[in-house]
Amino acid sequence: MPFQPRIAILVPTAGYHENWQPAFARKAAALTGAGLIVEQRVWTDPGDLTGYDLVLPLFAWGYQRDVAGWYALLDRLEAEALPVVNPVSVLRWNSDKAYLGELGAKGVAVVPTIEVAALDDACLADARAKLGAKEVVIKPAISGGADGTHRITAHDVIPPDALGHRRLVQPLMPGILTDGEYSLFYFSGKFSHAIVKRPASGDFRVQEQFGGREEPWQPNESARDLAMMALAAAPALPVYARVDMVGDGAGRLHIMELELIEPSLFLHHAPDKGAAFGHAVYAAI
Incomplete structure (x- = not known):
């Protein structure tokens, strides 16, 4: 009987x-199709993981609401030298969106971002001036699913959940409203598929829970080059990756974020329905 790794x-x-089970079923089908045995462990209390050939945090959804617990888990995975994909160094680096500054310093086109240690009116006004933007988006540096993300016009007050807290301030990118947000998917550095996600009318958030919708998209060479340049800046080549980007209204794409921890992979839009994903994970063992 052929060897079947347990993950x-x-x-x-x-x-x-959030309803995560349909996306889990798609990923699990791709992984079992590649010859892997898939089991679930709750990320906040996973128990003994030493018997597994690989641990994947693919559905550690909600980690941004328990940051201390998330970092404690990463410390444990590292201390026990458990086989993890993506590697713990990548997970830790990708947990805090301060990495956008690193990407920008390496010449990657990113959405302009100003980090504020404790957001108040003066800090917000200063960030607006530096960005040259009256309408901005503020978000936590450790976030997911648009948690704590707000669109702020020139006359809006700072939301209570953001006031006095560390926040990232970005201009509202025109492309998000006119064209949507693009996501490119890579497995072991190889392009798989891409989608465009568009917000509901009157919103700027593209997530499904806010009425966003997606459809397949064919990226041009410049989009794929930008994605690879961003991935090359990570501490190690990710086994799985989603690269989100948005247009600036002047024809240039900018990295919105890299999703290297627990991304929705939209495998139902992949031509091979996730076979490349399954093979990439198997090869990482």
Whole structure:
């Protein structure tokens, strides 16, 4: 009988508000199709993981709401030298969006970002002036699913959940409203597929829970070059990656973020329905 590696996929706690099971089923099908045995472990209390050939945090959804618990898990995975994909160094680096500054310093076109240690009116006014933008988006540096993300016009007050807290301030990119947000998917550095996600009318968030919708998209060479340049800046080549980018209204794309921890991979839009994903994970063992 051929060797069948056992892998543990870290999943949300019971009662987590987003419906993650359909996406889990698609990923699990791709992984079992590649010859892997898939088991679930709750990321906040995964128990003994030493018997697994690989641990994947693919559904550690909600980690941004328990940052201390998330970093403690990363420390444990590292201390126990467990086989993790993506590697712990990549997971830790990708957890805090301060990495956008690193990408920008390496010449990668990113959405202009100003980090504020404790957001108040004066800091916001200063950030607006530096960005040259009256309308901005503020978000936590450690975030997911648009948690704590707000669109702020020139006359809006700072939301209570952001006031006095560390936040990233970015201009509202025109492309998000006119064209949407683009996502390119890579497995072991090889392009798989891409989609465009568009927000509901009157919104700027593209996530499904806010009425966003997606469809397949064919990226041009410049989009793929930008994605690879961003991935090359990570501490190690990710086994799986989603690269989100948005247009500036002047024909140039900018990296919105890299999703290297627990991204939705939209495998139902992949031509091979995720076979390349499964093979990439198997090859990482």
